[in-house]
Amino acid sequence: MSLSTPSGPVLPAADANIEALLPLAADETRVPLLDGRWVRYANLDGAASTPALASVAARVAEVTPWYSSVHRGAGYLSQVSTALYEEARHTIATFVDAREDDIAVITRNTTDAVNLLASAVPGRTLVLDIEHHANLLPWQRSPHGVTVVTGESTVARTLAALEAELVGSRHALLAITGASNVTGESLPIDRVVALAHEHGARVLLDGAQLLPHRRFSLTATGVDYVAFSGHKLYAPYGAGALIGRRDWLDDAPAYLAGGGSVQRVTVEGATWSPAPARHEGGTPNLIGALAIASACEALAALDPVAWEHHERVLRERLVEGLGAIPEVSTAALWEDAAEPVGVVTFTVAGADAGLVATYLSAEHGIGVRDGKFCAHPLVTRLGLVEGALRASVGLGNGSEDVDRLLAGLRAFVSALATGELEGRYRSADGLWGLAADPRPLPRIAGLAALARTASACRG
Template sequence: MAVVSTPPTLERALPVMDNAEVLRIRNDFPVLDQVVNGHPLVYLDSGATSQNPLSVIEAEQEFYEQRNAAVHRGAHHLAVEATEVFEDARQTVADFIGAEYAETVWTSNATEGLNLLSYAFSTAGLWAAQGRGDAGLKELALKPGDEIVVTEMEHHANLIPWQELAFRTGATLRYIPVDDAGSLRMDVAAEVIGNRTRVLAFTHASNVLGTINPVTDLVGLARRAGALVVLDACQSAPHLPLDVKALDVDFAVFSGHKMLAPTGIGVLYGKQELLDILPPFLTGGSMITTVTMERAEYLPAPQRFEAGTQRISQAVALAAAANYLTETGLARIHEWEAGLGQRMVAGLESIPGIRVLGPAAGQERIGLAAFDVDGVHAHDVGQFLDSRGIAVRVGHHCAQPLHRKLGLTATTRASAYLYNTTDDVDQFLDAVAGVRAYFRA
């Protein structure tokens, strides 16, 4: 499975991460230096929201202190500087994922990016029917008989927009099931993705199972069918070297708050030839060329999709986060986190009454583990761990269909990042080992 391309030579020359380096990294994250319920904080909820290093916090603060102004508007000094750092940030993030500048669209989060695509695809049908826009819109317009394919492990953000697109266009939504081990049924995928498939949308890495999906194989099936590929990279962009060109996906989305950046900023990547013909999602100022009282003409991407006042400071901070991850080394981060994930799974599997979701110990996964404790509700598990200073996620993790498939309503999830040590994992495992006895399960 070709997940990513080979990282730069400089990164290959860097030493393997160890606990000593991670402890130095932790010094960059002030929020981690606190006591919760009488215990030093062990933060294992980065799959939901990561923490911010000082360089990211300072980048956003410096923008407000020195350059705060609206972008693409006005010719005064602050407006020019604000526009420069805003667009420099776009180039930095484009480089981070192997994209081109004009293929990188700012959104509020990945959810907005997926909704943007869903609505743009349905509007493409309206435009094409009225002879508006590029002739290529006919290829993007869905109709009854067409099929949209997702997977059974998708986050709701990569499921519901496609359900609604199917409703608006009359297309049919189909899905690739998962097996009991948490892997996609690729034998079924080859049957589900067929000549009626117009869109294939799937997660790079599952936020529940930790599974890393076979992107190359799935893209190959989509290309054979002539379908567009949409990649949810929320759990991969922060943790793996990501090259959207090498993966040959048509679109990809990810959120800043999962990769050391602030909330309120995300990215939609799209091949430029596709972005330039898609109808816009939000309309208004700063995304037009000409406006009359009857109609408007729109700029090419990326401004075509960026109506109104933009997320300027957040974009600057996201670029700082991308630089922090690049300097640390994404391949090194992935190797370290994968080791923590294996440590978690092996430890959880050794505790009686614990069911771990996803690949078993020794099989490839990202650095997270979701699990069920026999006889104890996930929310009680989470509160028990919090009483010991350990932060985890509880619930269905915005993946109800997957939990339903696995016979569960909720699970507990621990997710590691570059600032977690093996001691964090061991403290977590020690606490989990005491859950059932505490609740007399």
Template sequence: MTVTLADGTISDHINLDYAATAPCLAVAADAVNEALPWYASVHRGAGAASQRSTLAYERARQTIGDFVGARPDDYVVFTRNTTDALNLLARSLPANTTVVGWAGEHHANLLPWGSSAVSLPVPRSAGEAVDGLDAALAGLHGPVLVTVTGASNVTGEVWPLDLLTEVAHRHGARIAVDAAQLAPHRPVSLSESDVDYLAFSGHKLYAPFGAGVLAGRADWLDGAEPYLVGGGATAFVAAHASNGQVSYAVDWNSGPARHEAGTPNLVGAVSIAAVCDALSTADRPALAAAEEKLVQRLRDGLEALPGVGELRTFPAGHDRVGIVSFAVAGVAASDVSAHLATHHGIGVRDGLFCAHPLSRRLLEDASARVGADLGLSAVRASVGLGSTEEHVDRLLLGISELTR
């Protein structure tokens, strides 16, 4: 891909916005192209195309279940994205469930739980997060769900999921993880971590075809009213007329179909499965190590520039995936991203990254560290499988031009 820069020259386009939407892997596109000639109704036809589509859809469910280490009695439910998956879980909670989370979550994991959720303050360290959760759960009774990001979409910092899960289960609570930013960068396993629910999006996992996943414990999902009502969710519907009024008696399906009403997104399902299969056979430790080098190169370069402050929640050396957010004193974040795009062909994100409370807090912290006002929004650079040292260096060059 090439773009035309402000001076009229042609340049390669550099994508450093993987955290928003990752590019499509060839295996995902190939899986879609293979499925399309046979595209037909899923679960609703006896013809060869319908049967083949149904098989592809359910095979995709199994492949994704294997990728996330689903337990034998877990469900893998297809959704539109992580936001949809977490809203589905919020609609499936037993009556009087208390939800406990942190004020620094992405809006998708902050807003679905309602105003009655317990919102813990943003911790300064992983240990503070664990201790704060322990204290918050001590006085709670009845069903409790802890909800937390796996890796921050603002800073890339990885949260201490093993310790948080242990604390939650010790208090009889369940835990749900927003893995939208974690799953593309690190292995995730329900069975190994004992996390109860996991949500992620295809479009952040190199499968941008409009599908996501909620995977986890079956009982709450089977005990809830369907997230969507309509064909596919129903096992039996009968009409009853009385006094001129018609009512309907409905028996809902159990299993994933209960929450997958309507014609499912076959293309999205098979594309996610193809990427999961490819990542399962890849050398993920080597990929993570290469990504870590790129992130450190970027962070070191930013630290060397005057008036540039990095956003972070935890201490500087904390584990993170390929996301770095920063701001430049005296230059609006929108101007930084525009300069990078028009003069260097680099795509990044600017704003508050759908995590407004957290981003504002971290901008204040970064301003204090730099000793300058960094403004009201930030720039986010995120790397992935196609990122190189040259990409990072061109980004740093573009920012350095703004700091002179």
């Protein structure tokens, strides 16, 4: 059985095996297991950081020989690099359908982008307690203050709680996630924007988890600012972006004072450049910006219907499989939420999340995240005070990755029940590891500390 879509392609049914939608640079990476076998790494930790797309890695290799200083350089390579950098900025802004008068500031990551905007907001900020720390901690330090609203059990009641704070308030900004990094759920962006704008507040969307999974438009949604990271968008080369309305960013003090952010300097002071240069002091990350731009081009070329269906199939396969394991429970925010992106958080009864993650890695070659996912208030409210596990699916995953995780979890539950895990794993200061790790390390430089740890375990 297959599904026909309005845009043309014939898509596989939800129960069919599907392959990765785009090739990754790490597709053939193999890792050693405890039993001596080597297997292809099943990376289900993209919500923390994605591998590079193969096309992104190729683009970085292509432009590296032409790297030089950007802006103000007369040398040939400097001219080439400057052109590449500014074209990358344009491509990144186009990817989120920026308005004509919006600007794109190249940052280090989402955290950096939100801190930049926090330095520019001229009033109080409103947030929910569901936020990643990147969209919570900067507002706690804001001189104008922050109001944190506790999310309710439904989308409707959560929107009502936000509106209650906005009515008659002097909030300048509502900062909200585009998709939860814990559950993948989101509030309807159009209704959030309408509420905020009705009461005179602008909207920042933390797009770190949304943009790797869905198309997004500043113009169509009316969102005022969006922040995201290259390392979650298949471009892990140390750059991110803040894109949105110019006025606050032009009026704000330079975020990083230094070369490139000024028009004129005297010993008494400086005349600052307008944004975005105003906030990009120092030598910018040309390679990181080019990597994000390359990823944006690859994602923009995808059929959005095929993209969403690919992820929906994988997420449904994962959730249904987890539900079939009695010892496993999944977490959710809202009973009336729309379809989440490919992020699923779960627990295994009677087992520390760190132990489960270590076992899956050592015995099945699977990468998942364990802990509180830099979202402590939300994880605590969900009752996951000891932490949980998170699996995330994306463009580089196929059915085999999901099936291997489910098989690994079933094997773990069985081994836990029979005591087979005893003595093989140990916890030190809350961190799980192997009591003795015979797995060889990759033959690459820079692993001395890991080698010492492995040697100590064997001793």
